[in-house]
Amino acid sequence: MRDLTENILELIRRTSTDLPADVEKSLCTSIEREEPGSAARGALETILKNVALSRKNSTPICQDTGTPIFYVHYPEGMSTRKLKEQIRTAMEAATRHSYMRPNAVNVLTEKNSGNNLGGKAFPTIHFEEVEGDELTIELMLKGGGCENVGAQYSLPDSRLSAGRDLAGVRKVVLDAVQKAQGQGCAPGILGVAFGGDRGSGYLASKEVLFNKMDEGNPDPKLAELEQKLTDEANQMGIGPMGFGGKTTVLKTRITGLHRLPASYFVSVSYMCWAYRRRKMSVKDNEVTYD
Amino acid sequence: MREINIPISDETIRSLKVGDPVTLNGIMLTGRDTVHKWMIDTFIRKTRPPQGDDLQVYGAIKPLLKDSLIYHCGPVVSGLDTKQYKFVAAGPTTSIREEPYQAEVMKHFNLKGVIGKGGMGPKTLQGCRDAPAVYFHAIGGAASYIAQSVTRVLEVYKLEFGVPEAMWVIEVIDLPVVVTMDAHGQSLHAVVEAQSHQVLQDLLAK
């Protein structure tokens, strides 16, 4: 197996410094909706200038380079132990190059490890074997500010009169957006999973965030709810950074999971505008980045 | 856009109103969770005796903070090995975590305000009235852009807190911010919160 450390380092660099085109496009569209001269429009203008500058100088889009979350889909017979080692070595190198801020803090001693490595779970790496001979490594950098405003609801929720159906899902997601205000660096992208248990729900709510912004939901009912939630969230007037304005949520993504008869969870992951996720593929010894 | 130079006078602070976009120039310090807790425990509520270089650092930052600002920011800094420090990425961090401490810290160090993101609560708002001081909201995530406004790193204190948590003494030019809490008891965050709450109630009733 060839050593991919350098390529993974490049994946990290691109993820941290080069905002994907679909996100930038969405930000560019939303700017037109905000009043000229308003704080909301000013915020979006600064955001877009920042995106261009980060790309040009290869510097982090945001100083909070977040929790690195890797999803590795590997062909039969590849060593996940070696891949993990290479990911960890690349992460250390990315920190040295200032593509990543040292972000792993020992929760007991409060000491920052200095290299973005910490225990088994930092960085987070998920492995899954796939058919065929292509290896793909996806990386998402999930910022702390937006992670802190994520929320999980157990339905029914009497405070919100939210029952165990899609109407109930709608209500709790709207509540999560209102509670988040601008704290998650709005405008945000919502990853929603309903069903599952508390663990699988949160996991799936992040996994949907790997999708492209313009990818539709294969389920027409969920597609409709996604659009409705984005529209209604934007009616709340929270706006970029919570300054007030028309752009609060850029996109909503929903997925359903099988649940126990006793449980009905709705898990919401809030992703900030610094929506950093990228993918590299290795096939026939050729490495490509999306 | 209006320019504000540090040190800032009380008169200037009182002239600022919520919603005003301004740019900041001058010398300020970064400080976030560990710094606020350290200031409170060691020098304000004095629940922990000064240790190591605590008193020396206190002596150095006190005059720097007078009429200046604390920036809630955990930067990415290059040149750590050569000490030729340069800010690479330096957007604001969420301020509300300092709510228990901020008003006391502002008063003790004669701050004219803080810079952060997400706004702060009633205790800090009252602190802004008393000081007088204001809350400046920087653009969350605009890290490379803001790092460009940081023209010099003059000093770093308490680097043992970690790069994000240390106190970096920086000079900024044209740092773009919006006043979201003023010295007259107004908070844009409270207004947006209340309005969005009302809309949410209407949507929930549908």
Ligand code: SF4
């Ligand atoms: S929420 Fe996102 S954009 Fe905001 S500071 Fe955190 S990582 Fe950066």
